[in-house]
Amino acid sequence: MFNLSSVSIHMKMEEQDDKGHREAVCPGKKGALDLDAARARLAETKGPEFWRSLEELAGSPEWQEMMHREFPKGASEWLDSVSRRGFLKLMGASLAMAGMTACTKQPLEPIVPYVRQPEELVPGRPMFYATAFTLGGYASPLLVESHMYRPTKVEGNDKHPASLGGTDIFAQASILEMYDPDRSQTIASLGEVRTWGNFVEALRGPLSAQKAVQGAGIRILTRTISSPTLADQMRGLLKVYPQAKWHVYEPVNRDSVLEGAKLAFGQPVETQYKLENADVIVSLDADFLSAGFPGNVRYIRDFAKRRDPDSGKMSRVYVVESTTSATGAKADHRLPMRAGEIDQVAGLLNRFVEQGHPSDVFSSQGEKFAAAVANDLSAHRGSSVVIAGDHQPPGVHATVHAINQALGNVGKTVFYTDPVDANPINQTESIKDLVADMRAGKVDMLVIMDGNPAYDAPADLGFADALKNTNIPLRVHLGLYQDETAELCQWHINEAHYLEAWGDARACDGTVSIVQPLIAPLYSGKSAHELVATLAGQPDPSSHEVVQNYWKKQHSGADFDMFWRKSLNDGWIEGTTFAPKQVSLKTASFPAPAVPPPGSIEINFRRDPSIYDGRFSNNGWLQELPKPMSKMTWDNPVLIGPAMAERLGLKSEDMIEIELNGKKVTAPVWVQAGHPDNSITVFLGYGRRRAGRVGTGAGFDFYPLRDSADPWFIAGVTLSKTGETYKLATTQGYQTMDTPVGTRPLVRTASLDGYHKEPAFAREDEPPKDLTLYQPYPYEKEPYAWGMAIDLNACVGCNNCIVACQSENNIAVVGKEQCVIGRHMHWIRVDAYYQGDRDNPKAYFQPVPCMQCENAPCEVVCPVGATVHSSEGLNDMVYNRCVGTRYCSNNCPYKVRRFNFLLFQDWETPQLKMMRNPDVTVRSRGVMEKCTYCVQRISEHRIDSEREDRKIADGELQTACQQSCPANAIVFGNINDPESRVSKLKRNPRNYSLLADLNTRPRTTYLAEIRNPSEELES
């Protein structure tokens, strides 16, 4: 079992031998001599003596140090404003450097071995621990890779039904969050550094005072909590202080889902879907394939499984949506529609499913669509599913429940269970009450646990103002960052990250996972468990005890240790999965809500695809992650449809002023193909004031427009052009395959029927193998020939591969300015292409890693042989040989090579050094880099297999992108083994290689995309 005592972070820090900061060139160490210092030392001496001291200096270790640094200190920190002095100083250095770096010997490296080495540790070999990441209360079960007790990479728990090995971008990026140097590092009181002891001291008085009044003045505000332990602790606390209140609020909450369930069944239920049983999937504004949607990882897996055109029973997907989403992009039929009108479609659908459509004259497009969908649904009773989006009003959810009941889907594709949320209350109401109490002066002690209401609470409540001006005697904030809320509390407790503390949480199916720390708290942070226990009067509790004790209560019996170890090892606790629940509809008729006037413009508030509700806004990986549809990074422009943009004379990057009953926000526009007319979409979570050096100031804050009454959409905004423009950073400027001289066959598609008629439609004859000046290498004779097949039909554009790759391969974040000029560093990108009617186009995703061409154009042009082929067909990139001519990138037809134009990597921050994957070189300035099929993993497995005198088994070795892909769209393996999965896929008639006519012979090939449209709507 995991043993905290051996994880003294202090020890790791002094662990000089750690390869956490491998560098393409000799590393610079801390405390290196600066040129000023050198000059100062020389200044004192003159004449012949000068020379002697120069030698001394040159002999001194610091000097050696400095010469071994490739770049003088601070060369990287430089901003564009050039200080002349600094400039000359550095210039002098780098000129000196020019002569000296390459040909010098290694600097002396001290090594500090363990005094008592833990048995399970083999230095240089990673270990994996099961834990879970929690978002919105829902746990994603994980396996976390640990090098010398430093967590370095997050993987999905392949044994866990909710993951099956997949993850979502937030879980992948959480590793960076843990090492974020901007995280709050101390307990603070009114900005003064304090200790936990001080805090406990400060609590004593108020708590005893509250005892007297049964805690009438205590309010505790948490985020959605699914942790059985924490819920139990809270209830315990409420027993001690019966009058105290527990409030829950998250800006991205599921209130309308809850209310919908209440409306339909009279009780809160969790709805789960079995998409692998669904022949017809209908989404009413539900982006169920997007990260952040409960259970999305499992849903993507099942969805992709049923989209396989070779399976014989490919599902059909209808999506009605109020903005553009990956789910809409994968739909066979998509109907863009204002959010406010979708409940009508739901109503129609309900009616037509009951009675069918009377005639074949349709009053509206929506009606035609609904009729067709209804017919398809009726034809697949029991094997269809209708899903409503979280931000649709309760009525829609209730209606959808009714439809699913009517179709007999319940128990087949739709299941109801107890809610995962341990305290399923209407969160908007809850925070309303809280603010009311605050204003009424009923609150003496407010504990905000892990939330940022001052930033993200509904605007009309004025939470921040209430917190500031209703002088509550004791305000405590527990959080990872000293954020907008911490600013307004006397006490800020720096929270322990989930990778630093014990805990537990429920996955979407109710299964409990133990959250197991991978490392001792970097800044001795405290977890919610510890805070609550302290409030309950427990003397210095440890989260480990708290959680273990709770489960001791649950699992009485002698074999607790076994049970505990097994739960930790598996990553979940046996028998905690929720059993399906029998619920019956109370009523089938629901009040149709008011219809917005057709002319008025509707505004949609959505969680951001990359930074969620703003809690991840200081996460560079996520900030720089292109949003699925627009490929936007670092910003949240207002999405607006092409037709509407034309009407209002708006172009992308124009600034507009959005006015909604008196409140105004100014933000840039992005014209998004396929966005519904008379409607705009804004993403929440940007415009933070106190996020950290990454997130502060990025994007625009739309929370001020968001009221508790209509948290998700409301009609009646007015837009006015301000005349200014604003530069936006997209990673893909051109999102079409059409050029004035013809369409390029990059993504190849066909309808299911077309595919059956002509299976090899995507095939393209490659030029003959000998059509090259150079002798082709006999790869077929090698034991391994690595190849990859990417199924475009399965890919849902979730971006997971990008973050996974970034984490696995130490890929740098470059910042907005660099992204604007196209210098982002992602080794794998997901291109999004639109085709056809711009107001409702077909959209396709295409992940593009290095193609590992057998006839690689990059290799012949590299003057120093820094990129050459390995015998197994890999296009090796040797960073430390690269001189940076960039010729290879020019000559790469796929443009998958990335160049370190500046010193993009952070070589100073110790936390980030600890995060790095020690098996991958950290690239230096002026060096080309690119995807290597995770060659470090290949080597590791090859060495292991050779030691055991066997071959690498198929599936044993996975690339990072493949491993994290929830859709199984990426398959990597040995193409010399005809039985490997990748070989089978490459034999599939849909298989084609990109730009095959160039005779590059890419090892990465694609499986063409197949859509399954219904005749009824096609006609």
Next chain:
Amino acid sequence: MNCHSQIWTGAPLLEPVRESFRSGKSLVWTRVNDLPDFVYFNHSIHINKGVGCNTCHGPVDRMPLMYNEYSLQMEWCLDCHRDPAKNLRPRDQVFNMRYEPPSSLKPVTMDGKEYTDQMSLGSDLVKKYKLRTVTDITSCSTCHR
């Protein structure tokens, strides 16, 4: 402290080691055989394929003070990777610091066969230990990632 809890338990030379063991504070050693950070070297596979300790580290057992026997420069590594046969020895000899390559005076026997010169032994070991081809082990990604 593994061995020295048994032998030379009182040796003054080892006082720092004992001190470190008592205090729990690590000894700081200077790395003698050090590779650049962009070179990835795996001991296990070399031992597994029959590369002796002193082939790379030199006669460590006869070094009063540890020193760097070979340059460990790329050409030096490649010299072996381009022709491993000339350095291989039977696995059971890998840790033998006094091992001498076969000669007519001191032949080496393996699997009952007697070898009197390194090349014949080496080439047999290449087959026996299933060494990858020279093109394989001289591919850049063998050492650089």
Next chain:
Amino acid sequence: MDERNESTTGSRAPVIEPGHTFATVTDKISSIVLTRPTSSGWFVGFGIAFLLTMMMLYAIGFLFVRGIGIWGVTIPIGWGFAIVNFVWWIGIGHAGTLISAILLLLRQSWRNSINRFAEAMTLFAVSAAGIFPLIHVGRPWLAYWLFPYPNSMGVWPQFRSPLIWDVFAVSTYATISLLFWFVGLIPDLATLRDRSTNRAAKIIYGMLAMGWRGSARHWDRYETMYLLLAGLATPLVLSVHTVVSFDFAVGIVPGWHTTIFPPYFVAGAIYSGFAMVLMLAIPIRKIYGLEDFITERHLQNSAKVMLATGLIVAYGYVIEAFMGWYSGNRYDAFTMWNRLHGPYKWDYVALLLCNIVIPQVLWIKKLRSNPLALFLISGVVLVGMWLERFIIVVVSLHRDFLTSSWGMYYPTRWDWMTFIGTIGMFLAAMFLFVRVLPMISIFEMRTLLPEAEVKE
């Protein structure tokens, strides 16, 4: 050019105005260096050029500190100004070698008055060009890895790469040009040594003259040597820019991957080279009153060379466009479309104007013999040739195969500083040259005099 033994057929304007004797020629040329006071104009001009050079050094220094990122280059446009300027300067250099070597072998004696500073121009242009390949790499301090030398890594350069061919082509070219220029200088250096009154000057010229006494044997050796070098230099005129063109032709990028590049690059090189010669010759002959030596005839001939090479270049453009259509290759076709209609279309239009349309006026004799007009046209051509390289490098790269990876290129102030800086450096070198060395070959000019006619 059929300009053979024109010195006998005195039909055309003479290559040297009548009334000159050995003595006057020597006087006129050497006095510029030795006796004439340095004009304030020279100081101003040199001062400006020098400041520009300093600006270049500043830009390069900052480049070394911060990295290539301070330039506009990005993915997909991995090469920007640096390579554009490199090709442009190398091209300009060509005129010198052509004039001194090929015209020598073709016995184009009219070349004698312009070959000296044409060669100097070549030398300076090549050094200006030479800067760029070095500084444009990501890690300049490792650029020496491009040279094949025995090393402890046990690896060699990758000889299939055109950049390696460049290394050899350009370095050879620089060496030969230098030798050629210096050897040609020796007799005149001796003259200066003998005529200069200043002791220091005597010593310096003396050392450079390498003990030249003008004995028959000296002349004999000299002639052989000079001829040999001419022989060596001649193929270089063609080879260097051919190899440079391979940088692109070998690439897979649409707009690069064509076989017409070598001839069309060489023609372009000579085109811009002569333009530069004229831009230098015209003011110099005016300022230093050398109209007798650099006569209308020289201008005429240079203009004709420009016209001819310009037409070859035009042919290159036409063929490129034709192949874009004829190949039926969707990428080549688009590249052509993109040049005409894409975001950089105005550069392409300007290119056609500068390189094809405007120079056609050279058909008119009056303009050919009008120094001012020639000066302006030459300027236009130089701009045009720079644009051509910009179109080839940047506009081909910015939209290649995958539409998803298209991008735009915006040069930064550092790009401009470096570019303009090299022009400054070139001019500064030119200023020094005309000041301290005979810009016209004295002894070769004397051979043009009637007295020099040898009658058997």
